[in-house]
Amino acid sequence: MMTANDTRSSLDSLVSGFADPVHDAQACFRVLLEALARPGTAYSIDVELDDDAQRRWPAAAFAAMLTLVDFSTPVWLQQHDESLAQAIRFHTGAPLTDEPEAASFAYIADAASLPAPDTFSLGTPEEPQGSATLLIRVDALEGGRPLTLSGPGIRSSVRVGPVGIADMFWHARAALSAQAPCGLDCYLVCGRSVVGIPRTTRVELN
Structure with missing residues (x-):
């Protein structure tokens, strides 16, 4: 049974959320929306976050979760992180799930061991919005395997080079194109930077 001391200790160790929840969530949402509208372009999420949060997780990932998830969107964490x-x-009311296929949002702390795309919910033709959104932490957004992105929101093509994501993930993702409009929306996060790769974006390995 949890005691009053346990509760106080838990609250003392709680990482703070947004300094100004309404303003910061709105600012972050605009950036995340623009990132999906302009795939392959790096954006910065410049809201104020606790120093402890930024030491533990990419600021862009934590801010995105504070902004996007709520009591109706189960979250899956690839690695246990209490x-x-x-x-x-505490900050969003979202439930945590141990089953990736049940998650509306998934945080991938280790891109090298990113599960196959079909591990997650892809939505249905009737409700494609029921698919999962992946927040994938990478060591850098450039310097890795060159990828050429094309599709809606991209003039001709754009190249990115995220570090750490295995080729087989992109191959498996490409195989899902036949299931459109089902699929996955992805955010690559590194520090405060975020790159959106929505399900409509074609990714070719160079």
């Missing part, structure tokens, strides 16, 4: 789970529950 501090992050506690912060998500």
Whole structure:
């Protein structure tokens, strides 16, 4: 049974959320929306976050979760992280799930061991919005395997080079194109930077 001391200790260790929840969430949402509208372009999420949060997780990933998830969107964490789970529950009310296929949002802390795309919910033709959104932490957004992106929101093509994501993930993702409009929306996050790769974007390995 949890005691009053346990509760105080838990709250003392809780990582703070946005300094100004309404303003910061709105600012972050605009950036995240623009990132999906302009795939392959790096954007910066410049809202104020606790120093402890930024030491633990990419600021862009934590801010995105504070902005996008709520009580109706289960979250899957690739790696066990009680501090992050506690912060998500407290600040957003979102439930945590142990089943990736049940998640509306997934945080991938280790891109090298990113599960196959079909591990997650792809939505249905009737409700494609029921698919999962992946927040993938990468060590850098350039310097890795060159990828050429094309499709809606991109004039001709754009190249990115995220570090750490295995080729097989992109091959498996390409195989899902036949299931459109089902699919996955992805955000690559590194520090405060975020790059959107929506399901409508074609990704070719160079």
